[in-house]
Amino acid sequence: MTRQMHLGVFTYPGGHHIAGWRHGSVVPGDILGYDYYRRTAEAAERGKFDLVFVGDMLAAREKDGRVIAQGALNNIDSISILSAVAGATKHVGLVATLSTTYNEPFAIAERFSSLDHLSGGRAGWNIITTANDDAALNFSRKSHMEKTMRYQRAGEFVDICKGLWDGWKEGAIVADRAEGTFVDTSKVHEIDHKGQFFSVKGALDLPRSPQGWPVMVQAGGSPAGLEFAATVAEVIFAAQSDREQAIKFRAAVKQRMPGHGRDPAILKVLPGLLPILGSTEKEALAKEKMLNELLHPAVGIWMLSEQMQFRLYDYPQDGPLPTKDIRASGSAFTPRVVHLMERADREGLSVRECGILVAASRSHGSFVGTPEMLVDHMKLWLDEGACDGFNIMPAWFHDEMDLFVDQVVPILQRRGLFRRDYEGPMLRHHLGLPIPAASAGRLAA
Amino acid sequence: MRGPLNVPRPVQGQPVIIHCGAPVTANSAEVVLTEPATMAEAKAGRAKWQALSPRARYVVRLEVILGETAAKRAAELDAMAADNRLRFVGTPEQLAAHLAEWHAAGVCDGFDILPAVMPIDLDLLADEVVPRLRARGLRPGGYAGRTLREHLALERPLSRFAA
Numbered sequence: 001m002t003r004q005m006h007l008g009v010f011t012y013p014g015g016h017h018i019a020g021w022r023h024g025s026v027v028p029g030d031i032l033g034y035d036y037y038r039r040t041a042e043a044a045e046r047g048k049f050d051l052v053f054v055g056d057m058l059a060a061r062e063k064d065g066r067v068i069a070q071g072a073l074n075n076i077d078s079i080s081i082l083s084a085v086a087g088a089t090k091h092v093g094l095v096a097t098l099s100t101t102y103n104e105p106f107a108i109a110e111r112f113s114s115l116d117h118l119s120g121g122r123a124g125w126n127i128i129t130t131a132n133d134d135a136a137l138n139f140s141r142k143s144h145m146e147k148t149m150r151y152q153r154a155g156e157f158v159d160i161c162k163g164l165w166d167g168w169k170e171g172a173i174v175a176d177r178a179e180g181t182f183v184d185t186s187k188v189h190e191i192d193h194k195g196q197f198f199s200v201k202g203a204l205d206l207p208r209s210p211q212g213w214p215v216m217v218q219a220g221g222s223p224a225g226l227e228f229a230a231t232v233a234e235v236i237f238a239a240q241s242d243r244e245q246a247i248k249f250r251a252a253v254k255q256r257m258p259g260h261g262r263d264p265a266i267l268k269v270l271p272g273l274l275p276i277l278g279s280t281e282k283e284a285l286a287k288e289k290m291l292n293e294l295l296h297p298a299v300g301i302w303m304l305s306e307q308m309q310f311r312l313y314d315y316p317q318d319g320p321l322p323t324k325d326i327r328a329s330g331s332a333f334t335p336r337v338v339h340l341m342e343r344a345d346r347e348g349l350s351v352r353e354c355g356i357l358v359a360a361s362r363s364h365g366s367f368v369g370t371p372e373m374l375v376d377h378m379k380l381w382l383d384e385g386a387c388d389g390f391n392i393m394p395a396w397f398h399d400e401m402d403l404f405v406d407q408v409v410p411i412l413q414r415r416g417l418f419r420r421d422y423e424g425p426m427l428r429h430h431l432g433l434p435i436p437a438a439s440a441g442r443l444a445a
Numbered sequence: 446m447r448g449p450l451n452v453p454r455p456v457q458g459q460p461v462i463i464h465c466g467a468p469v470t471a472n473s474a475e476v477v478l479t480e481p482a483t484m485a486e487a488k489a490g491r492a493k494w495q496a497l498s499p500r501a502r503y504v505v506r507l508e509v510i511l512g513e514t515a516a517k518r519a520a521e522l523d524a525m526a527a528d529n530r531l532r533f534v535g536t537p538e539q540l541a542a543h544l545a546e547w548h549a550a551g552v553c554d555g556f557d558i559l560p561a562v563m564p565i566d567l568d569l570l571a572d573e574v575v576p577r578l579r580a581r582g583l584r585p586g587g588y589a590g591r592t593l594r595e596h597l598a599l600e601r602p603l604s605r606f607a608a
């Protein structure tokens with residue numbers, strides 16, 4: 001049987017093409033309202049998607065200390081969005097992004113348990129350590145925590161959450177009306193955790209949720225992120241635009257999993273994918289051109305400078321990307337930046353071209369063509385072991401999401417590459433993931 | 446805290462600020478939720494709050510057990526677990542009269558009603574008590590506004606950056 005793929009949709013205010021919000025069909029004021037997110041979730045469920053994914057930034061988007069004038073907004077709070085759309089949907093998974101660097105484990109364990117209870121077992125947690133330094137200034141800290149330390153904290157954080165979720169065993173709620181006993185207290189456990197970063201007594205104030213734990217999602221691609229993914233991730237949302245690199249990345253995580261006592265077969269790697277579709281290739285290319293023309297040049301240079309932690313504002317925009325100067329700046333580059341610099345050297349890309357490249361898809365993979373061509377592209381990635389599916393990033397909402405759902409999904413289904421219907425009510429069912437045993441958390445007694 | 450926030454100003458400017466129990470700072474509360482034991486205690490509490498947050502809505506928390514069998518149900522509930530809240534036990538007609546009496550005495554601006562058993566007491570409240578309050582002119586016929594501030598007739602706060 002053909003291996004089937006998993007699909008998520010990454011919600012984003014306006015759209016994933018950074019100029020997507022300028023498209024005439026987008027009503028920019030809508031992005032702060034419930035209906036905007038409800039429509040996306042309903043489209044995802046119509047297309048039998050595995051999940052809806054929402055990100056988190058913890059700081060306004062800025063350039064030199066001022067909010068960037070030409071960029072779109074961040075999302076409103078991910079848990080709020082997904083709790084709201086849980087009521088409008090029945091199957092689609094709900095993956096919220098929350099940082100382990102700027103939160104406390106008890107509050108996060110409670111929020112994901114709540115989302116999982118409310119949605120009947122559809123919650124997922126994209127565990128991030130927060131990449132943007134400026135978040136520190138909004139959380140009573142002088143500077144952002146160093147990366148190795150952030151991942152150490154994340155490891156302890158996640159262990160505590162699992163312990164809290166497991167602290168209520170199955171059957172702890174007895175609700176015996178005659179006896180007047182609601183909880184069997186012998187089945188509720190404190191975790192009494194004292195560690196490097198946290199001390200948490202427990203128990204959680206909520207019983208075990210339908211999925212036991214939310215699905216554990218991870219998105220970092222650095223060496224520390226990769227190791228962390230191997231210890232906790234069930235799903236990886238990866239920024240991979242090159243197939244060979246994606247194959248290597250997926251293999252590298254899977255290779256590390258047995259060392260942490262984990263079965264690599266469960267891992268689902270979902271690279272971001274921004275499709276630009278047309279009924280002919282020519283039409284799709286014209287759409288891409290139209291979008292790139294909407295891109296304000298300042299946005300491209302700003303995004304590039306932010307990603308490279310290097311000020312490109314004074315370099316000639318049509319000159320080559322000054323990779324020598326950038327490398328000499330000695331910043332710790334993310335894999336996606338390293339990859340872009342290699343490509344710029346190889347293809348002789350200008351500052352402006354790199355800006356468009358980064359801004360258009362925000363370093364994720366993109367594809368321009370017809371629905372049939374896109375399905376071939378997706379199948380190739382799947383067959384070659386570059387991924388287990390995709391997190392779809394529509395260039396703008398809602399037209400481009402509807403286009404994918406109504407024109408690409410039926411082809412995927414016809415070719416046996418994607419489900420025709422949901423097989424269970426929970427996100428773990430969609431992803432073929434086991435429900436964690438109540439004793440799986442390392443901290444639970 | 447450097448800011449700015451990563452989303453624009455919310456619809457209401459700021460959420461409605463509600464205080465329970467002891468005052469925190471002057472003028473910080475827009476709604477005060479209290480649990481007085483008697484009408485006299487409520488009156489005294491309100492006077493104290495009015496000095497601190499004169500514009501705040503003063504709301505009294507009241508548990509209700511409603512219907513013809515209310516007294517019997519109250520006894521059953523107390524046999525399982527008793528609490529010391531201010532409580533009303535009686536028919537919807539009696540509750541409407543009771544609330545009107547407190548209102549006329551100027552003790553409070555409203556009530557935070559705790560239905561003792563969901564959904565029995567909540568349904569009776571919505572279906573039997575509210576129409577009687579409307580008939581007495583103590584509740585509007587519907588929502589006049591869209592936001593919580595509008596329901597409570599609270600002003601939308603000015604931004605500190607408005608100038």
